[in-house]
Amino acid sequence: MTTYYLTTPIYYVTAKPHLGHAYTTIIGDALARWHRLLGDDVHFLTGTDEHGQKVQDYADAAGKSAQDFVDEIAPLYEQAWQRLNISNDDFIRTTETRHKLGVAELLQRCYDAGDIELDVYKGKYCVACEEYYTDDELDPGDLCKIHKRPVEYYEEENYFFRLSRFEQRLLDWYAAHPGVIIPEFRANEALGLIRGGLRDFSVSRTSLKWGIPLPWDAKHVAYVWFDALANYITAIGFGSDDTTEFDKWWPARHLIGKDIIRHHCVYWPAMLISAGIEPPAGWAVGGWLLSGGEKMSKTSGNVVNPLDLIDDIGVDGFRYYVLAETTYGQDGDFTYEGLIGRYNSDLANNLGNLLSRVATVVDKKCGGIGPAPRADSPLATAAATAYEATAEGWVTVQPSRALDATWQLIRATNAYLESNEPWKAEPGPAVDTVMGDALEALRIVAILASPAVPATSQIVWERIGLSGDINDQRLPVAAQWGGYPGGLSVTKGEPLFPRR
Numbered sequence: 001m002t003t004y005y006l007t008t009p010i011y012y013v014t015a016k017p018h019l020g021h022a023y024t025t026i027i028g029d030a031l032a033r034w035h036r037l038l039g040d041d042v043h044f045l046t047g048t049d050e051h052g053q054k055v056q057d058y059a060d061a062a063g064k065s066a067q068d069f070v071d072e073i074a075p076l077y078e079q080a081w082q083r084l085n086i087s088n089d090d091f092i093r094t095t096e097t098r099h100k101l102g103v104a105e106l107l108q109r110c111y112d113a114g115d116i117e118l119d120v121y122k123g124k125y126c127v128a129c130e131e132y133y134t135d136d137e138l139d140p141g142d143l144c145k146i147h148k149r150p151v152e153y154y155e156e157e158n159y160f161f162r163l164s165r166f167e168q169r170l171l172d173w174y175a176a177h178p179g180v181i182i183p184e185f186r187a188n189e190a191l192g193l194i195r196g197g198l199r200d201f202s203v204s205r206t207s208l209k210w211g212i213p214l215p216w217d218a219k220h221v222a223y224v225w226f227d228a229l230a231n232y233i234t235a236i237g238f239g240s241d242d243t244t245e246f247d248k249w250w251p252a253r254h255l256i257g258k259d260i261i262r263h264h265c266v267y268w269p270a271m272l273i274s275a276g277i278e279p280p281a282g283w284a285v286g287g288w289l290l291s292g293g294e295k296m297s298k299t300s301g302n303v304v305n306p307l308d309l310i311d312d313i314g315v316d317g318f319r320y321y322v323l324a325e326t327t328y329g330q331d332g333d334f335t336y337e338g339l340i341g342r343y344n345s346d347l348a349n350n351l352g353n354l355l356s357r358v359a360t361v362v363d364k365k366c367g368g369i370g371p372a373p374r375a376d377s378p379l380a381t382a383a384a385t386a387y388e389a390t391a392e393g394w395v396t397v398q399p400s401r402a403l404d405a406t407w408q409l410i411r412a413t414n415a416y417l418e419s420n421e422p423w424k425a426e427p428g429p430a431v432d433t434v435m436g437d438a439l440e441a442l443r444i445v446a447i448l449a450s451p452a453v454p455a456t457s458q459i460v461w462e463r464i465g466l467s468g469d470i471n472d473q474r475l476p477v478a479a480q481w482g483g484y485p486g487g488l489s490v491t492k493g494e495p496l497f498p499r500r
C-alpha cells in the first residue's frame with residue numbers, strides 16, 4: 001500500500017487560529033481525504049509551535065507561566081480543526097516529551113557530524129520573525145519586510161549550523177529529484193536561494209529560557225528552526241527507541257507558505273542530510289490568503305476568524321470557498337462578497353439545485369424510487385472526463401482545478417436535465433432513463449466532491465438512497481459509470497445550501 005505522509009506547518013501559538021491557518025489546514029485535509037479515497041495509507045499531521053522568546057513575552061505580559069500560556073492556546077487550534085472537519089491523524093505540540101527527545105537527537109547528530117559549531121553572531125534581528133537579516137533583505141529604515149517594524153542590533157555567542165557547506169550537496173540533491181517542489185516557479189525560487197550563496201544560521205540562544213536545551217551544552221537553548229522543523233520527524237517517533245512509525249512514514253510531503261521556502265526547502269533538507277536522514281518527498285508551496293490585499297496579522301488589524309464565517313455559511317460552504325477560490329501557489333484575497341458569491345453560484349445554484357431537482361422529479365414521476373442509469377448515457381463520458389481532471393487536480397495540489405473539474409459534471413448534468421425536461425414528461429421509461437443517469441452522475445459527484453465538502457457529500461449519498469460511509473469508497477473503481485444500482489428510495493429533504 002502506498003504511504004502518504006502529509007504535514008502542514010505548525011502554527012505559532014502567539015496568534016489564535018485565523019483564516020491563514022485554516023487555509024493551509026483545509027487544503028491539507030482535502031488532500032489527505034483524496035489520498036484516502038485512492039486507498040493510500042495516509043498520515044496527516046498538524047500541530048502547534050510553542051517555544052521561543054515571543055511566547056515567553058506573551059506569557060509574561062499575561063502574568064502566566066509559558067507552559068500555562070501554551071496550554072490555553074494549543075487547544076483552540078485543536079477545537080478549530082474539529083469544527084472545520086479536519087481529519088488529521090495526529091496533532092504535535094512542540095512542548096511534548098516526544099518532540100523534545102527527537103529535537104535533542106537531531107541536534108546531537110548534526111553536532112557529531114561536525115556541522116554545528118560555536119561562533120559569535122552580530123547582526124540586525126527582527127524579534128517578530130526571530131531572524132537575523134542582511135541590509136538588502138530589509139526595507140528602508142531597517143524595517144522588517146514582513147512586519148514593517150524596525151529590526152534590532154544583536155551580538156551574542158551562538159551555535160551555528162554550517163549551512164554554507166551544503167550548497168553543492170543541496171543542488172545535487174535537487175538535480176536528482178526534479179519536481180519535488182511545486183509549483184515550479186517556487187522551485188526556481190528555492191534553487192535561486194541556494195545558488196545565491198548560503199550563510200550559516202544560528203541554532204541556539206543563551207538569552208532564551210523557554211525552549212529545548214542543547215544536549216551537549218545546556219546553557220544554550222535550541223532556537224526556532226531546529227525546534228520547529230523537527231516536528232515533522234519527532235511526531236512519527238524520531239528520537240524514540242521504537243522507529244517503526246518513522247520508518248513507515250518518512251519522508252513526508254510538506255505543505256508550506258511562500259514565506260517559509262528558505263527554511264523548509266534550504267535549511268531543512270541540509271539539516272536532514274547532515275543527520276543522515278533522507279530529505280522530504282515533496283513540498284507544495286502556497287501563496288498567502290490575503291485580507292484586504294495584506295497578509296493577515298494582528299498588527300494589520302485584518303484578522304478574519306474562520307469560526308465566525310462558518311456560523312454564517314456552514315463548514316462546507318467555507319471549506320469549498322477556501323479550496324475553489326484561489327489557485328494554489330498564488331496569493332488569494334479573501335472577501336466576504338466573494339465567499340457569498342461562490343456559495344450562491346457553485347453550491348446553491350449548481351450542486352444544491354441539482355440534488356433538489358433530481359429528488360423532486362424522482363418523487364413525482366418515479367414514485368420516489370431511483371431508477372438505474374443506462375450504460376451508454378451521454379453523461380458517462382462527462383463523468384469519465386471529470387474523474388480524470390479531478391484526479392489530476394488533486395494529485396498536482398491544485399484544489400481549485402480539481403473542484404472545477406468535478407463541477408463540470410454537475411453543470412453537464414443540470415444541462416442534460418434542462419434539455420430533456422423530465423419534469424414536463426409523463427412518468428414512464430423515458431423519464432426513468434434520464435433520472436437514472438442523473439442519479440448516477442450525482443453519486444459520482446458526491447464521491448469526487450467529498451474531499452472538499454465531506455459532510456455534504458455524505459448527505460447527497462444518503463438522499464439518493466445509498467448506505468454506508470462515503471469515505472469507504474475507493475477510486476478509481478467507485479468513479480466508474482454504472483455504480484448506482486437503482487431501486488433505492490430517494491429523499492427530498494431540506495435544501496443543501498439555502499441561498500444567501
Ligand SMILES: [Zn+2]
Pocket residue numbers: 126127128129130144145146147148
Ligand atoms: Zn519580521
